[in-house]
Amino acid sequence: MAEPLLQIEGLTKRFGGVVASDQISLAVSDGELHAIIGPNGAGKTTLIAQLSGEIASNSGTIRFAGADITVLPTWRRSRLGLARSFQITSLFPDFTALDNVALAVQAHAGHSFRFWGDARRDARLRQPAMAALDRVGLGERADVFVSNLSHGEHRQLEIAMALATRPRMLLLDEPMAGMSPEQSAGMVRMLRELKQELTILLIEHDMEAVFALADRITVLVYGRAIAVGSPDAIRANPEVRDAYLGEQQVVAHG
Amino acid sequence: MIAALNARNLLISALLTFLVLLPVYANLSGNYFLLTLFTRILILALAATSLNLILGYGGMVSFGHAAYLGIGGYAIGILASEGVTSGFVQWPVALAVSALAALVIGLLCLRTRGVYFIMITLAFAQMIYYLGAGLARYGGDDGLTIQRRSQFGSWLNLSNKTVFYYVCLALLLATIYFVWRLVNSRFGMVIQGARSNERRMRSIGFPTVRYRLTCFVIAGTLCGLSGALLANHTDFVSPAMMYWTRSGDLIVMVVLGGMASSFGPLIGAVALLVLEEALSGITEYWQIILGPLLLLVVLFARRGIDGLLDAAAFPRVSPTKPLEAKVGRG
Numbered sequence: 142m143a144e145p146l147l148q149i150e151g152l153t154k155r156f157g158g159v160v161a162s163d164q165i166s167l168a169v170s171d172g173e174l175h176a177i178i179g180p181n182g183a184g185k186t187t188l189i190a191q192l193s194g195e196i197a198s199n200s201g202t203i204r205f206a207g208a209d210i211t212v213l214p215t216w217r218r219s220r221l222g223l224a225r226s227f228q229i230t231s232l233f234p235d236f237t238a239l240d241n242v243a244l245a246v247q248a249h250a251g252h253s254f255r256f257w258g259d260a261r262r263d264a265r266l267r268q269p270a271m272a273a274l275d276r277v278g279l280g281e282r283a284d285v286f287v288s289n290l291s292h293g294e295h296r297q298l299e300i301a302m303a304l305a306t307r308p309r310m311l312l313l314d315e316p317m318a319g320m321s322p323e324q325s326a327g328m329v330r331m332l333r334e335l336k337q338e339l340t341i342l343l344i345e346h347d348m349e350a351v352f353a354l355a356d357r358i359t360v361l362v363y364g365r366a367i368a369v370g371s372p373d374a375i376r377a378n379p380e381v382r383d384a385y386l387g388e389q390q391v392v393a394h395g
Numbered sequence: 396m397i398a399a400l401n402a403r404n405l406l407i408s409a410l411l412t413f414l415v416l417l418p419v420y421a422n423l424s425g426n427y428f429l430l431t432l433f434t435r436i437l438i439l440a441l442a443a444t445s446l447n448l449i450l451g452y453g454g455m456v457s458f459g460h461a462a463y464l465g466i467g468g469y470a471i472g473i474l475a476s477e478g479v480t481s482g483f484v485q486w487p488v489a490l491a492v493s494a495l496a497a498l499v500i501g502l503l504c505l506r507t508r509g510v511y512f513i514m515i516t517l518a519f520a521q522m523i524y525y526l527g528a529g530l531a532r533y534g535g536d537d538g539l540t541i542q543r544r545s546q547f548g549s550w551l552n553l554s555n556k557t558v559f560y561y562v563c564l565a566l567l568l569a570t571i572y573f574v575w576r577l578v579n580s581r582f583g584m585v586i587q588g589a590r591s592n593e594r595r596m597r598s599i600g601f602p603t604v605r606y607r608l609t610c611f612v613i614a615g616t617l618c619g620l621s622g623a624l625l626a627n628h629t630d631f632v633s634p635a636m637m638y639w640t641r642s643g644d645l646i647v648m649v650v651l652g653g654m655a656s657s658f659g660p661l662i663g664a665v666a667l668l669v670l671e672e673a674l675s676g677i678t679e680y681w682q683i684i685l686g687p688l689l690l691l692v693v694l695f696a697r698r699g700i701d702g703l704l705d706a707a708a709f710p711r712v713s714p715t716k717p718l719e720a721k722v723g724r725g
Contacts, residue, residue, distance in 0.1 A: 193598060219600030231598075233591040244588050247581055248600035254609070255581040263581070306599055 144207060145170045146310055146340050147192075152201035154187055154364075161187040163364035165201070169310070174336045176343045176351045179361035180384075185344045186228055188361070189314050192342070193225040194218045206309060219248065224308035226299040228315040228344075232287045238298055239283040242270035245305035273305040274298075277331060293324040300331070310340040317347050329353060352376070360384070403704035407658050410665065414564055418557040430556055436668045437563040438624045443648040443660035444570050445617035450646065451654035452578045453610050454590030458513045459500070459520025460645050463493045463615045465527055465637030467622025472539045472632035482545030482553070486623055493619020494612050496523070501611035505604060520642055527634035538633025545627055553627055563624055567661070570617055575657045577613070586610050587655075651692055653699030662700050 145168035154162040161184045169175045177185050190196040192203060194215035203211045210218055233241050243266040247253060250265060260266060274280050277297040282290060290298065296316055303311055316332070317325045329350050335341065336354065345351050351358065351372075358375045360368045362384045368375060375381055414433065421430040442464055449455040470489035479485060500519045507515055533539045544553040553559045577583050585606045588596045596603045626632045635641075644667065652663025670688070674681030696703045 195594070195598070214602070215597040216600050216602045219598060225598055227595070227598075231592060231595045233588055233595065235587065235591050240584075244584055244596075245599040247584060248596075253581040253585045253601070253606065256577050256583075257580055259576075259579050260581045260584045261579065266581075302599060 143171070144204075146173075146206060147342070148204040149192075150202045150204075152188070152191060152203065153199045154184075154191055154196060155199050160364050162191060162198070165361075165364070165366050167359050167366060167369060169340060169342055171340055172336075173356045174332070174341045174343060174354055176345060176355035176358045177361055178345070178348070178351055178358060182363075183361040184364040185361055186314055187364075189225060189312050189342075189344060192218075192312055193223065216248075219306055219308075222307070222309035223312065224303040224306045224310070225312035226303045226314060226316060228318055230292075230295040230299060232295060232298060232302070234286070234288045237284050237286055238274060238279055238290060238294075238301075239267065239270055241287060241298060242273050242301050242305045243267055245302040246270050246273075249306050270305055273301045276304060277301040278327070292319055293321065296320060296324075296328070300328075304335075308339065310342065311335070313341060313343045313345075315344055315346060317345060317350060325350060401705065403701060406662070406704055410658075410662070418560050422557060427556055430560055432668070432672060434556070434560050434563055434628055435625075436664050437560070437567050438621055438628055439645070439648065439668065440661040440664035441563070441567045441570050441624065442618045442621035443645050443652070443664050444567070444574055445614045445621065446645045447649045447654065447656075447660045448574050448577070448617070449611055449614040450649055451656070451659070452583065452590065453586045453607060455505075455607065455611065456513050456646070457504075457516040457611075457614075458639070458642050458646065459516035459518070460614075460618055461637045461639070461641035462500075462520035462523045463497065463618035464622040464625060464641065465523060465632070465634065466493045466496050467619030468626035468632040468636050469527060469530075469533070469539075469622075470619070471545060471623050471626040472541050473533055475541045475543060475545075476533060476539060480543045480546045482547040482551075485545050486620075489623040490616050490619050493622070494616040497612045497615025498608070501608045501615070505607055505611065517639055517642070520637060521639060524634050524637050524639070527637065534633070536634065538631055538635070541626060541630045541632065544630065545623070559627065563628075566620065566624065570620075571657055571661065574617075578655075582606065582609075647689060649699075651689065651699055653701030656699065656701040659699055659701040666700060 147169040149168070150166050152162050152165045153160070165188060177188065179185055187196060191198050194213060198211065202209060205218070205221060205223055208221065210221065233244065236244070240261070243260070246266050246269045247260065271280065271283060274283055277300050279294060279297050279301060282294060287295070287298070296318070300316060317328050320328060325347060332341065332343070332354055343351070343354065355372055357370060358372055359366050360375060360381050367384060368378050368381050370378070417433055418430060421427050442460065446457065446460045449457055467489040470492050471485050474485045474488060500516070504512055504515045504519070528536045547553065551558065551562070553562065578587065585596070585601055585603070588601070589603045589607055593603050622636070625636065648663035648667050649660050650663070651666055652661065653659030670685060671681065674684050692699060698705070
């Protein structure tokens, strides 16, 4: 069997006395959509931040595409093809939607020690950026300042920026947070398309979406991965029901 | 820079016309007071333009930018007092030393954010101030008189007031143009992106520190040029050139004129220094009037005079609303 695209072994992060990630091991193979679920405070966002390099781990290793990336800085992981979106929208409010995505394209178009040409008229940046915006359905809002976009549009823009870095794998931190049901449905459609060509690690509270999309699911409780398996297996797992799913009405008849 | 007819472009055109024609007036009337005042304004506008690059566009609030005025100035003064008067040697040395100083200071300061960055740049500037005061061989506290201005051969005589004025004006306009190209280039996008959200910049794949450091060095070098001009203008350098209040003046010029605006620092420099000149004629305590004026600008015109004029013509959406709280540590 080929090596998984992403492989985590014994990943641990302590904040003072609190163990946010406790010996987490998991593997995501190429082309898989792997979802991570768990109650609030289970350490999902911490795990994403460890994977993207914003939080240094206390112990454990992260391997991505055959290389050990445990101690690489964030920007290098991005260059290797690991892209993340943020749970709390994190964009460039002084720029237009297109500027935002163009910046993501630029990050992967060689060095930026180019001091003269007008970056906003550089077709090598603008065209791929426009394509990424079209892809998430924001094409018509390209020239709107980010501060004037709606919350749902911010979420779409988050994805467009991650896509514009032409990643091999997406780390999505609650892409549907705060979305209306219609917007969520649109996001599910988009993720279903994206999973044809990308490996995705998805954190999401919307259980309907998770069970519809995921190939495999890991359940995280208090920083520990208590179960991993197919959606059906997870649904049937009594330990998971006790720890987590029991509270979630949606899943009981999902 | 859209050539639309609005209050802002009218003002800038009028200002530029005035600046170009001023020496004509001075030579016709024989009154050189205004020419001398505006030479100084142009030089400090150049320094403010360089500060705007890091402060306005890069979000790096340096409270020690006057250090490079002093470094550039002292490079000229020390070389002159050692008998090296050729501008072709003096000026490149002034720029190189400023760049080097900015590189060292930037390397250390750019590890910090927010108020710490302000404090550490201030600390460096004060250190260099005391270094200047300690240079007993070059006048120490009293400063150093420059006997001959930089020599550029017979075709460019800096001792001629009109020639020197036009050199300053040309260098200022070239700097404004250079900074404008710079901030709209790929490099400039990285700098502005890092001001806006550095954490996200790293997550989309930018090693932000090297770009911010480069920007810091460019700004320091340009300010060193301004220092070289200032030394030639006053025929004198002293530690007072880089006292912290001078750094404060430069920040005021940028904020007053309009941060992240091409002509903002020039407008700010003209406004501040002309006000200072006019008000100090009325009262010794002119800062009592200047203070509230600044307060009004900060409270009601966040984008400075330039932004005020721009908004007067066509209200534009303010792109300054923070989306995510700009966390100090990203």
